[in-house]
Amino acid sequence: MTGKTHIIGGITASLAFAQITNYEPVLLxxxxVLGAVIPDICHGGSxxxxxxxxxxxxxxxxxxxxxxxxxLLFLALIAWLLSKFMPVEAISAGLLVGMISHIVLDMATKRGVKFFFPFKWTVRFPxxxxxxxxSESLVFALLSLLTVYFGYGVLFAL
Structure with missing residues (x-):
């Protein structure tokens, strides 16, 4: 997936998560959004x-x-680091939700991900x-619609 799809995925996932938590939606x-781009630190063109x-x-x-x-190892490491050094839970939660959205979106590509690293098993959706x-444009459009839907829910829950 491209950066813009990961970013909209992070927004969508964060807004959905905001509806089931009491975290400050803006922080979340x-x-x-930041969490949604972090996993691609391993790609120089990202x-x-x-x-x-x-x-x-x-x-x-x-x-x-x-x-x-x-x-999963990276997610666990980041979660542990955040629990030790990040005093604002909404930021920790948002970073992790964004990272998870990124990984899930990359599981929807032909290349998939090595989710169980260091094992070399590739995980991808059928x-x-x-x-x-x-097809990515369609995913982007669906995520955009979901962003509006979840954003509406967060806005009127305030």
Whole structure:
């Protein structure tokens, strides 16, 4: 998936999560957007990879793309670090929700992810989308509609 699809996925997931929690929606969604791009730190051409090129190159050299940073192990490590060093729960939750949305969206591509890293098993859905293709445009459109729906729910729950 492209960066814009990951970002809208992070927004959608964060707004949906905001409806079932008491976290501040603005913090949750802001962190969700950041979380939605973090797993692609392993790809130098990604939005975050271009922002942090040295870190991106190191991580890619160590692990490759869609392996460690797209895994359950990475999610657990980040969750643990956030529990120790992030005093604002809404930000921690948003980051994790955004990261999970990113990984789930990449599971919907032909390449899938190495979700159980360090095992080399590829996890992907039976129906996949082509990155940058018409099927991704459809995913983006559906996520946009869901963003409006969940955003409406959050707005009127305040």
């Amino acid at each position: 969604v802001g962190a969700g 939005k975050i990879g271009r922002s942090l090129p040295v870190l991106s190159k190191i991580i890619n050299g160590l692990f490759g793309h869609r392996t460690f940073t797209h895994s 129906i996949t989308a082509t990155t940058g293709g018409a």
